[in-house]
Amino acid sequence: MSGEFKTAIVRRPGPDFGTGLTTATGEPPDFEKALEQHRAYIEALARLGVDVVELDALSRFPDAYFVEDTAVVCETVAVVTRPGAEERRGEEESIEPVLARFRPIERIGSPGTVDGGDVLEVGDHFLIGVSDRTNEEGAGQLGEILSRHGKTWSAMAVGSGLHLKSSLAALDDETLLVTPEYVNRQELKAWEKVVVETGEEYAANTLAVNGTLLVPAGYPGVLRKLEARGFPLVVLDVSEARRMDGGLSCMSLRF
Numbered sequence: 050m051s052g053e054f055k056t057a058i059v060r061r062p063g064p065d066f067g068t069g070l071t072t073a074t075g076e077p078p079d080f081e082k083a084l085e086q087h088r089a090y091i092e093a094l095a096r097l098g099v100d101v102v103e104l105d106a107l108s109r110f111p112d113a114y115f116v117e118d119t120a121v122v123c124e125t126v127a128v129v130t131r132p133g134a135e136e137r138r139g140e141e142e143s144i145e146p147v148l149a150r151f152r153p154i155e156r157i158g159s160p161g162t163v164d165g166g167d168v169l170e171v172g173d174h175f176l177i178g179v180s181d182r183t184n185e186e187g188a189g190q191l192g193e194i195l196s197r198h199g200k201t202w203s204a205m206a207v208g209s210g211l212h213l214k215s216s217l218a219a220l221d222d223e224t225l226l227v228t229p230e231y232v233n234r235q236e237l238k239a240w241e242k243v244v245v246e247t248g249e250e251y252a253a254n255t256l257a258v259n260g261t262l263l264v265p266a267g268y269p270g271v272l273r274k275l276e277a278r279g280f281p282l283v284v285l286d287v288s289e290a291r292r293m294d295g296g297l298s299c300m301s302l303r304f
């Protein structure tokens with residue numbers, strides 16, 4: 050079932066988080082603001098009934114607070130990934146013992162690479178994006194593991210944006226929020242779609258948590274569309290994560 054969670058693992062950003070990977074140009078991110086926004090994110094999850102496991106910043110890994118990329122978790126397994134960016138390899142080793150408290154562990158092996166940001170769960174189905182970070186080998190390994198755990202999966206090429214979930218979110222089991230680029234994708238024909246407006250693509254990284262949608266601040270068009278559909282909404286400012294190519298889904302591992 051999409052978006053129903055008991056637990057979330059988060060990791061605080063460290064003072065060096067602005068040295069992580071990014072394609073964004075302009076103002077460098079502000080650490081105090083990032084911490085404040087991260088705190089508000091944790092509080093929002095907690096208010097929605099999620100037990101939040103908070104980890105300390107990981108030294109030498111400025112992107113490690115984007116914990117989503119290090120694993121894919123379903124009811125009966127946690128698959129520890131092999132991140133696609135060399136700079137991030139090693140983050141997964143420190144998440145594994147934490148996940149092992151909750152689920153049996155499986156791993157993506159070389160030469161496979163997977164970033165959790167490329168993996169979208171919709172009902173019992175997993176869409177796996179093949180991107181600059183997730184290769185076909187990694188997608189295949191992940192799909193094989195998920196199949197053994199009763200899930201279906203399909204792979205699809207990621208267009209623009211860093212990850213699949215930069216452009217796609219599951220609002221519920223039947224409905225996807227998509228950027229205009231994804232509206233007519235054959236691989237998504239089974240789902241109803243809400244389309245974010247051109248210029249508001251970033252808001253496609255919306256996060257469904259226990260019946261409520263967490264939506265990034267600053268995208269009024271998306272907000273109106275989601276409100277009109279009757280979804281309860283919580284708007285969160287994630288400006289500093291955005292400067293590092295991250296967003297709402299990236300900052301937690303939920304299960």
Ligand code: CIR
Nearest residue numbers: 070115117166293294295299
């Ligand atoms: C990176 O480039 O890997 C990080 N700066 C951003 C990762 C965002 N993660 C996500 O979308 N799941």
